[in-house]
Amino acid sequence: MNVQRISAIFEKDMKDFMRNITMLMMPSISIILALVYNGMGIGGGEDEYLIFTIYVIVGVTFSAVTSVCMVTMMAEEKEKKTLRGLMLSPASFVDIITGKSLVTGLITFITLVISLLIIGFEPLLNVRAMLGLILMFLFFLMLGIGIGLFAKSVAAASAYSMPVMFLFGFTPMIELFGLGEDSIAIHIAGVFPIMQAVELHDTNSWLPLGIIAIWVIAAALFTYICFKKTRTDD
Amino acid sequence: MDNTIEVKGMRKVFGRKTAIEQVTFNVEKGEIFGLLGPSGSGKTTTIKILTGESTQTDGDVNVLGMDSTRFGSSDFKSKIGILSDNSALYERLTVHDNLKLFCKLYNAPLKEVDVILKEVNMEDERTTTISKLSKGMKQRVLLAKALIHKPKLVFLDEPTSALDPGNAAQIHRGLQKLNEAGTTIFITTHNMEEATELCDRVAFLNNGRLQELDSPGALRYKYSTHAFHVETFSGKRLVIDNEPENAGQIKELIENGEIKAINTDNPTLGQIFLKVTGKELVS
Numbered sequence: 258m259n260v261q262r263i264s265a266i267f268e269k270d271m272k273d274f275m276r277n278i279t280m281l282m283m284p285s286i287s288i289i290l291a292l293v294y295n296g297m298g299i300g301g302g303e304d305e306y307l308i309f310t311i312y313v314i315v316g317v318t319f320s321a322v323t324s325v326c327m328v329t330m331m332a333e334e335k336e337k338k339t340l341r342g343l344m345l346s347p348a349s350f351v352d353i354i355t356g357k358s359l360v361t362g363l364i365t366f367i368t369l370v371i372s373l374l375i376i377g378f379e380p381l382l383n384v385r386a387m388l389g390l391i392l393m394f395l396f397f398l399m400l401g402i403g404i405g406l407f408a409k410s411v412a413a414a415s416a417y418s419m420p421v422m423f424l425f426g427f428t429p430m431i432e433l434f435g436l437g438e439d440s441i442a443i444h445i446a447g448v449f450p451i452m453q454a455v456e457l458h459d460t461n462s463w464l465p466l467g468i469i470a471i472w473v474i475a476a477a478l479f480t481y482i483c484f485k486k487t488r489t490d491d
Numbered sequence: 492m493d494n495t496i497e498v499k500g501m502r503k504v505f506g507r508k509t510a511i512e513q514v515t516f517n518v519e520k521g522e523i524f525g526l527l528g529p530s531g532s533g534k535t536t537t538i539k540i541l542t543g544e545s546t547q548t549d550g551d552v553n554v555l556g557m558d559s560t561r562f563g564s565s566d567f568k569s570k571i572g573i574l575s576d577n578s579a580l581y582e583r584l585t586v587h588d589n590l591k592l593f594c595k596l597y598n599a600p601l602k603e604v605d606v607i608l609k610e611v612n613m614e615d616e617r618t619t620t621i622s623k624l625s626k627g628m629k630q631r632v633l634l635a636k637a638l639i640h641k642p643k644l645v646f647l648d649e650p651t652s653a654l655d656p657g658n659a660a661q662i663h664r665g666l667q668k669l670n671e672a673g674t675t676i677f678i679t680t681h682n683m684e685e686a687t688e689l690c691d692r693v694a695f696l697n698n699g700r701l702q703e704l705d706s707p708g709a710l711r712y713k714y715s716t717h718a719f720h721v722e723t724f725s726g727k728r729l730v731i732d733n734e735p736e737n738a739g740q741i742k743e744l745i746e747n748g749e750i751k752a753i754n755t756d757n758p759t760l761g762q763i764f765l766k767v768t769g770k771e772l773v774s
């Protein structure tokens with residue numbers, strides 16, 4: 258880890274982000290969704306759907322902003338061959354990823370704050386919920402890095418990220434499919450990170466956080482394997 | 492002798508294809524070393540192994556006193572500069588922003604950006620976005636990027652292959668200046684004029700095998716027939732072997748004032764390459 262190198266990459270990616278129209282569009286998705294929910298009268302008060310709605314917004318932000326930012330940054334660096342230049346420089350992979358993650362983290366944070374100010378955030382104001390958010394941020398961050406490194410081009414990266422994002426980011430939406438309580442899909446979806454975060458609000462157990470942490474470790478492994486393949490041309 | 496690069500018995504296999512076979516050579520400190528070969532002969536593969544972008548299947552590779560297991564270290568990376576097909580710039584950012592990034596990554600003083608921009612004659616494009624530059628200008632910025640941290644050793648993989656002669660000449664002058672300042676340069680090319688003009692020594696690579704290695708002058712002498720090529724005012728072209736018994740003939744031509752031009756046979760590197768490998772350098 259080298260602070261100067263991390264800040265150099267942060268500065269570069271921040272400037273690049275500001276000039277990338279597609280990337281600038283992504284945060285607006287969660288903000289618009291929050292405005293729509295708010296217009297429907299959800300949020301703000303003691304609504305029984307508030308927690309569900311908050312996690313829909315959180316899932317959309319983490320998938321459409323956190324993951325997509327990372328996927329796009331990494332895939333673009335790969336496709337345009339600039340990643341090789343970074344890897345050949347004395348900057349370590351951790352420096353590169355940290356610089357980019359700080360950009361993504363900042364954009365995610367701003368998007369989430371704006372969206373949650375619209376819809377309401379009181380249920381999140383406790384240690385377990387906050388830890389859950391941080392762990393999920395790490396999960397979606399690493400998932401994005403991994404997909405970006407794995408894909409050969411920006412187009413392929415977007416294609417791969419779509420189903421993954423729907424699966425992990427839009428998990429709460431499964432409730433809208435009208436599946437039975439005992440359906441296998443509901444059971445499987447139940448262990449997904451976002452659903453575990455919702456679960457946190459129904460229990461005093463720390464188990465959901467443990468399950469989310471396992472997802473984070475899995476995403477980290479996936480990222481590490483994808484990185485190993487990128488370093489050389491063999 | 493102080494060697495910057497030492498390669499012994501290097502081999503590289505991709506699946507069932509052998510790209511490099513038993514390649515051995517040294518590059519001396521401070522020289523411009525040229526690797527010549529047609530497309531597909533293994534030039535890029537060699538550079539990738541020497542820079543740690545790829546690993547050899549067999550053999551010993553030592554660069555700047557470090558063996559290939561250390562090519563991933565930041566110590567190694569900060570001592571080499573690379574310009575290849577895999578070099579790229581951030582298209583949405585300006586020339587200055589691009590170079591500033593690498594300045595910081597290599598821990599070089601920021602004032603180097605303006606120094607190097609002047610060196611590559613790009614100071615007027617300082618605030619231009621990369622996507623608006625011509626190919627030749629981009630190549631000069633890439634060269635600046637490769638040199639900004641004052642590396643001891645620079646690898647250039649066909650640096651001028653896509654450039655017009657004017658831009659190429661500008662890059663050549665830059666490389667000569669750099670070399671005079673003590674930088675060792677490893678360059679691959681299939682351009683024989685470039686090699687003749689720039690390189691202290693050249694090696695011929697053909698199908699992954701090294702076939703000749705010497706200075707361009709020595710190679711041209713070695714493969715010369717040493718005959719005199721004479722052009723007379725009456726339009727005749729004579730080839731006279733460099734033998735004592737032919738002295739009279741040449742003396743007579745001179746006395747009669749018939750000689751318009753007289754040269755020793757001096758093959759170009761391209762002709763020598765063809766002779767050695769049976770292949771054209773440029774197809």
Ligand SMILES: Nc1ncnc2c1ncn2[C@@H]1O[C@H](COP(=O)(O)OP(=O)(O)O)[C@@H](O)[C@H]1O
Pocket residue numbers: 490505508509510528529530531532533534535536537
């Ligand atoms: N990653 C790779 N996988 C398989 N074959 C490769 C790879 N890289 C290079 N080659 C093969 O190795 C040979 C040498 O390639 P290269 O070093 O790029 O040649 P040059 O740079 O002289 O044109 C070619 O036949 C090429 O097809």
Ligand SMILES: [Mg+2]
Pocket residue numbers: 531534535536648
């Ligand atoms: Mg090549």
